[in-house]
Amino acid sequence: MRYVWIVLLALSLSTVVYGQKSAAVRQLEQQRKEALADIEETNKLLQETAQTAKTSLNRLNLLSKQILSRKKVISLLNQELDEIEKDILNIQGQLRTLKRELGDKQTNYGKSMRGLYKRHSSQDKLLFILSAESFSQSMRRIRYLREYADWQKRQANDIVEKQAEISRKQAEMEKTRAEKRTLLGTRQEESKKLESEEASQKEEVQLLNKRQKDLKADLQKKRRQAEALNRQIEKQIAEEIARAEAEAKAARERAERERRAREQAAAKGKPVPESKKEPIREERVADTKGGYAMTKAEKQLSDNFANNRGRLPYPVAGRHTIVSTFGEQQHQELKYVRTSNSGIDIQTSPGADARAVFNGEVTRVFVVPGYNNSVIVRHGNYLTVYSNLSQVYVKAGDRVSTRQAIGRIYSDPEDGNSTILHFQLWKEKTKLNPQPWLE
Numbered sequence: 155m156r157y158v159w160i161v162l163l164a165l166s167l168s169t170v171v172y173g174q175k176s177a178a179v180r181q182l183e184q185q186r187k188e189a190l191a192d193i194e195e196t197n198k199l200l201q202e203t204a205q206t207a208k209t210s211l212n213r214l215n216l217l218s219k220q221i222l223s224r225k226k227v228i229s230l231l232n233q234e235l236d237e238i239e240k241d242i243l244n245i246q247g248q249l250r251t252l253k254r255e256l257g258d259k260q261t262n263y264g265k266s267m268r269g270l271y272k273r274h275s276s277q278d279k280l281l282f283i284l285s286a287e288s289f290s291q292s293m294r295r296i297r298y299l300r301e302y303a304d305w306q307k308r309q310a311n312d313i314v315e316k317q318a319e320i321s322r323k324q325a326e327m328e329k330t331r332a333e334k335r336t337l338l339g340t341r342q343e344e345s346k347k348l349e350s351e352e353a354s355q356k357e358e359v360q361l362l363n364k365r366q367k368d369l370k371a372d373l374q375k376k377r378r379q380a381e382a383l384n385r386q387i388e389k390q391i392a393e394e395i396a397r398a399e400a401e402a403k404a405a406r407e408r409a410e411r412e413r414r415a416r417e418q419a420a421a422k423g424k425p426v427p428e429s430k431k432e433p434i435r436e437e438r439v440a441d442t443k444g445g446y447a448m449t450k451a452e453k454q455l456s457d458n459f460a461n462n463r464g465r466l467p468y469p470v471a472g473r474h475t476i477v478s479t480f481g482e483q484q485h486q487e488l489k490y491v492r493t494s495n496s497g498i499d500i501q502t503s504p505g506a507d508a509r510a511v512f513n514g515e516v517t518r519v520f521v522v523p524g525y526n527n528s529v530i531v532r533h534g535n536y537l538t539v540y541s542n543l544s545q546v547y548v549k550a551g552d553r554v555s556t557r558q559a560i561g562r563i564y565s566d567p568e569d570g571n572s573t574i575l576h577f578q579l580w581k582e583k584t585k586l587n588p589q590p591w592l593e
Contacts, residue, residue: 471506517537526564545562
């Protein structure tokens with residue numbers, strides 16, 4: 155009965171371990187799922203973007219992003235297969251060790267049982283005890299026989315446990331091999347999809363090359379529009395800095411006048427005159443020379459914004475993908491295409507809203523050709539800009555909260571109904587790459 159419980163315990167422990175994967179494989183599997191989710195998002199956006207001559211560059215960007223994600227999936231699959239192969243080799247080594255240990259235990263146990271049979275069991279044991287030269291020697295022989303019997307039982311238990319462990323390892327080996335076969339099949343499917351996507355990418359490149367002159371003119375026009383947008387943002391920032399500095403200066407001058415009045419009154423032995431009724435301005439201090447002078451509340455907001463770097467929500471809800479990244483970019487497929495982006499462009503589904511990434515105050519709503527409506531939200535000495543809105547839900551002076559909708563993103567009917575939000579992040583007068591700040 156005791157042996158039965160040992161077998162059941164061994165099997166129950168094996169069930170727990172049997173279902174486990176190595177940490178490396180689990181991590182790679184999670185990364186692969188995330189990459190596949192990115193592919194799914196991009197694929198849906200591609201389906202929503204009609205294939206026309208004007209949308210070819212946008213479609214090419216989506217296809218290029220999808221191909222990169224697909225290559226990442228295949229790379230992760232290869233890494234998973236390598237890890238699984240390591241697991242298989244490790245299990246094989248464990249099996250060889252277990253079988254060798256089992257063989258040794260079975261040999262030793264067999265020898266002990268044969269020796270016990272030759273000694274006719276209990277009669278030999280009794281003679282062995284009675285033939286002792288003294289009582290203490292008899293007691294030592296009794297203890298020896300008892301320990302020997304316990305050793306035999308342990309050997310039998312160990313044999314049962316080793317056999318159960320070998321069964322578990324063999325089942326684990328089969329499961330791991332099945333996982334490997336599944337991954338090999340998945341890799342083959344992903345490779346076929348990659349071939350199809352690369353063929354589509356080639357078609358888009360050929361279409362764009364045929365209209366290279368028009369494309370260059372269109373890019374030049376967009377560059378001028380982007381420069382106009384940046385000038386408006388820079389102008390607004392300069393005005394806000396000047397206004398805040400004027401308030402800070404007025405507060406300093408008032409404090410200085412009051413100090414002098416107190417000193418003069420004290421020198422003449424007169425009571426301190428009451429302050430003239432002037433608008434009370436809260437003290438403002440800039441973090442950097444020439445920067446935006448902040449109140450205590452704005453300083454706290456600015457610090458909170460900075461502390462949330464990497465955790466800010468995306469400025470769009472639902473399905474989305476970044477189609478243009480920050481800074482100077484050389485197009486991988488079109489060598490004559492070089493773009494410069496002061497922020498990031500996020501493509502989403504028609505009807506989507508832009509939303510605030512953090513608490514703040516709307517400081518300006520304005521229009522720039524090519525970017526439709528734009529909204530600037532100040533977060534202390536940080537600013538976020540949301541451009542290409544067809545409708546705006548807020549106005550200058552409004553306070554907004556994190557994830558609050560601030561406007562409907564424009565869907566361009568002449569561009570395959572593409573819905574793209576242009577998003578920028580500034581600190582003082584400096585443009586920042588928004589991507590590292592988003593979750």
